[in-house]
Amino acid sequence: MAQYIIKRLLLLPFLLFIFSIIAFILIQAPPGDFVTSYIAELAASGSAVDQAQIDALREQYGLDQPMTVQYFKWMGNILQGDLGVSLDWKKPNNELIRERFALTLALGVFTFLITWSIAIPIGIYSATHQYSFLDYFFTVFNYFGVATPTFMTALVVMYLAFKYFGISVTGLFSPEYVDAPWSWDKFVDLLSHLWLPALILALDGTARLARVMRANLLDELKKPYMEMARAKGMSEWRLVMKYPVRLAFNPLVSTIGWYLPLLFSGSLIVATVLNLPTIGPLLLRALIVQDMFLAGAIILIYMFLAVIGTMISDILLAWLDPRIRMEGS
Amino acid sequence: MNNQQPLLSVRNLKTYFSLDEGQVKAVDGVSFDVNPGQVVGIVGESGCGKSVTIKSILRIIQKPGKIVDGQILFRHNGDSMLDLTQLNAQSEQMRQIRGAEIALIPQEPMAAFSPVHTIGNQIEEAILLHQPVSKQQARKIAIERLREVGVPSPERRIDSYSWELSGGLRQRAMIAMALSCNPKLLIADEPTTAIDVTTQAQVLNLLRDLQAQHDAAIIFITHDLGVIAQIADFVVVMYLGRVMETGPVDDIFHNPQHPYTKALLKSIPTVTSESGSRLPTIEGAIPHPFNRPAGCPFYPRCIEMMPGTCNTSTPSLQPVTDTQSASCFLYHKQTDDE
Ligand SMILES: Nc1ncnc2c1ncn2[C@@H]1O[C@H](COP(=O)(O)OP(=O)(O)O)[C@@H](O)[C@H]1O
Ligand code: SF4
Ligand SMILES: [Mg+2]
Numbered sequence: 001m002a003q004y005i006i007k008r009l010l011l012l013p014f015l016l017f018i019f020s021i022i023a024f025i026l027i028q029a030p031p032g033d034f035v036t037s038y039i040a041e042l043a044a045s046g047s048a049v050d051q052a053q054i055d056a057l058r059e060q061y062g063l064d065q066p067m068t069v070q071y072f073k074w075m076g077n078i079l080q081g082d083l084g085v086s087l088d089w090k091k092p093n094n095e096l097i098r099e100r101f102a103l104t105l106a107l108g109v110f111t112f113l114i115t116w117s118i119a120i121p122i123g124i125y126s127a128t129h130q131y132s133f134l135d136y137f138f139t140v141f142n143y144f145g146v147a148t149p150t151f152m153t154a155l156v157v158m159y160l161a162f163k164y165f166g167i168s169v170t171g172l173f174s175p176e177y178v179d180a181p182w183s184w185d186k187f188v189d190l191l192s193h194l195w196l197p198a199l200i201l202a203l204d205g206t207a208r209l210a211r212v213m214r215a216n217l218l219d220e221l222k223k224p225y226m227e228m229a230r231a232k233g234m235s236e237w238r239l240v241m242k243y244p245v246r247l248a249f250n251p252l253v254s255t256i257g258w259y260l261p262l263l264f265s266g267s268l269i270v271a272t273v274l275n276l277p278t279i280g281p282l283l284l285r286a287l288i289v290q291d292m293f294l295a296g297a298i299i300l301i302y303m304f305l306a307v308i309g310t311m312i313s314d315i316l317l318a319w320l321d322p323r324i325r326m327e328g329s
Numbered sequence: 330m331n332n333q334q335p336l337l338s339v340r341n342l343k344t345y346f347s348l349d350e351g352q353v354k355a356v357d358g359v360s361f362d363v364n365p366g367q368v369v370g371i372v373g374e375s376g377c378g379k380s381v382t383i384k385s386i387l388r389i390i391q392k393p394g395k396i397v398d399g400q401i402l403f404r405h406n407g408d409s410m411l412d413l414t415q416l417n418a419q420s421e422q423m424r425q426i427r428g429a430e431i432a433l434i435p436q437e438p439m440a441a442f443s444p445v446h447t448i449g450n451q452i453e454e455a456i457l458l459h460q461p462v463s464k465q466q467a468r469k470i471a472i473e474r475l476r477e478v479g480v481p482s483p484e485r486r487i488d489s490y491s492w493e494l495s496g497g498l499r500q501r502a503m504i505a506m507a508l509s510c511n512p513k514l515l516i517a518d519e520p521t522t523a524i525d526v527t528t529q530a531q532v533l534n535l536l537r538d539l540q541a542q543h544d545a546a547i548i549f550i551t552h553d554l555g556v557i558a559q560i561a562d563f564v565v566v567m568y569l570g571r572v573m574e575t576g577p578v579d580d581i582f583h584n585p586q587h588p589y590t591k592a593l594l595k596s597i598p599t600v601t602s603e604s605g606s607r608l609p610t611i612e613g614a615i616p617h618p619f620n621r622p623a624g625c626p627f628y629p630r631c632i633e634m635m636p637g638t639c640n641t642s643t644p645s646l647q648p649v650t651d652t653q654s655a656s657c658f659l660y661h662k663q664t665d666d667e
Contacts, residue, residue: 224440233428
């Protein structure tokens with residue numbers, strides 16, 4: 001097992017290297033280098049152009065040097081924890097991303113927990129009570145869940161909340177906490193806002209996951225080991241939980257990996273509709289205004305998450321399934 | 330045939346599956362007895378209802394299957410006969426019988442073990458379900474059982490997964506699990522079909538030895554007449570969900586009464602105990618389960634079929650010699666029609 005994990009970890013720097021090149025190419029895609037655009041912007045807004053500062057920037061990013069040098073300078077800065085500056089916001093990218101990243105992660109974890117804690121029991125119930133009334137009910141519910149775009153759900157919920165309760169459900173904080181420094185009260189305020197977008201975001205995934213769990217479990221319930229466990233005198237409930245549910249989990253675990261980045265990009269429209277201060281809208285705007293260092297930094301983080309997510313999946317899967325563990329070592 | 334009280338007496342068992350396309354009468358009036366310490370071989374072509382019969386006995390038939398008639402009398406705790414069809418399949422009492430008093434050795438040990446649990450985990454589970462012992466004790470018992478069935482270095486093998494073992498070892502591990510609670514009745518459902526011929530012979534010998542040591546009765550299911558000749562004391566010949574003939578193994582092989590048994594025997598080259606002689610093919614096709622003939626199920630393929638009799642009513646199983654019974658109008662007029 002340890003060997004398997006080490007193998008995976010060794011692959012990590014290599015993958016990140018490839019992804020960083022892709023992100024870098026993306027940054028370079030718009031014409032002109034960013035300092036030129038920066039000067040143009042400063043000039044357009046009537047601010048004074050500080051030649052010393054510009055020279056420092058050129059030097060820092062190696063803009064008058066070949067691409068490879070520029071790449072290594074950029075990477076060097078990132079490895080030291082500096083993601084560059086945003087032309088659009090005129091702020092360090094670190095500052096822009098940090099809080100939004102944390103909020104996105106909080107929203108993601110919440111959504112994930114809601115999705116799994118609702119979908120798995122529904123999937124188990126539906127499979128073990130196939131063609132029962134509730135199974136049909138959940139099937140219909142799941143179809144709606146999958147078929148309804150999440151942003152539609154968000155709009156409907158916003159409308160209903162406003163019309164019947166007179167409350168606005170946008171944002172993640174009450175107005176008085178938006179710019180307040182972090183405190184216990186702000187945290188509680190966040191939790192009181194977070195559950196609704198999480199629920200809306202979870203709807204789609206829940207429907208999907210419940211369907212997959214039902215299908216996986218139905219497959220497992222037909223396996224001969226079920227008959228054997230029954231013949232041993234196990235009670236039906238215990239044996240279902242111990243064998244088929246356990247085995248039906250394996251394929252699901254491998255989906256956790258791409259869940260992380262998917263949630264970031266998947267929540268984009270909902271985050272925009274609900275005006276959530278998460279990373280999705282930030283990336284969207286950065287791309288629209290060609291704020292390439294910000295976009296590049298965010299994309300690099302996405303890719304990093306994708307790699308980490310896949311790795312978590314692989315390790316979980318190896319932990320759950322001895323056949324994979326053996327193969328890997 | 331015997332003057333003992335049987336351990337198990339299956340009487341007129343009927344297990345049907347209700348499908349959208351119609352009713353499959355998988356087992357349609359099966360009767361036979363198993364005496365203590367006896368090895369009863371059930372033989373018949375694939376699809377004739379052997380597995381459904383034993384699943385009915387264990388009460389693990391799943392929907393849409395259902396026992397619709399008959400009795401399964403089992404000598405419970407050594408005295409009174411208990412009708413298993415009257416118990417709730419999920420009841421505590423039935424679960425205490427399954428695994429503890431009647432144990433199963435399945436056809437495909439590979440698929441019958443969970444691939445993500447060690448064989449030790451699964452054997453210990455069987456022990457813990459039925460015996461008041463601690464986990465450590467259960468593990469000790471499991472190791473002992475593995476040793477008993479000839480698994481080398483069982484202390485190490487107990488932590489293996491089923492897919493790490495060879496086919497023969499896997500089946501031995503299954504047998505160890507079945508034996509773990511000292512059952513009075515072992516049911517082996519084609520236990521040697523998934524393994525090669527040499528290993529097959531070893532497993533058969535092992536079962537024979539264990540049966541003698543533990544004084545357990547065995548119901549041995551197979552479609553292989555050679556295997557039946559090697560292991561069984563008493564034979565039940567099934568065809569299309571019904572029993573065609575029963576009798577001691579020597580009489581069945583040397584003095585068959587029923588036309589189906591005769592046809593079976595005639596189509597194997599040697600009636601020696603050569604294993605591997607698959608159940609031979611008989612002229613004509615087995616009718617489709619939805620399309621069962623009225624009358625004697627064998628009449629479309631029977632060379633002695635009597636028109637007007639065999640195709641209108643169904644013969645019941647009746648004694649035809651001192652030791653054998655057969656359901657055939659050549660010997661008696663008793664029918665099975667209500
Ligand atoms: N779960 C099921 N659903 C429908 N029909 C079944 C089911 N299980 C068995 N049968 C039918 O019962 C008959 C006997 O099957 P089985 O007892 O498995 O035969 P075998 O003698 O080969 O063990 C077959 O015709 C089969 O189609
Ligand atoms: S009852 Fe008739 S058809 Fe059936 S086996 Fe006997 S002779 Fe053949
Ligand atoms: Mg079978």
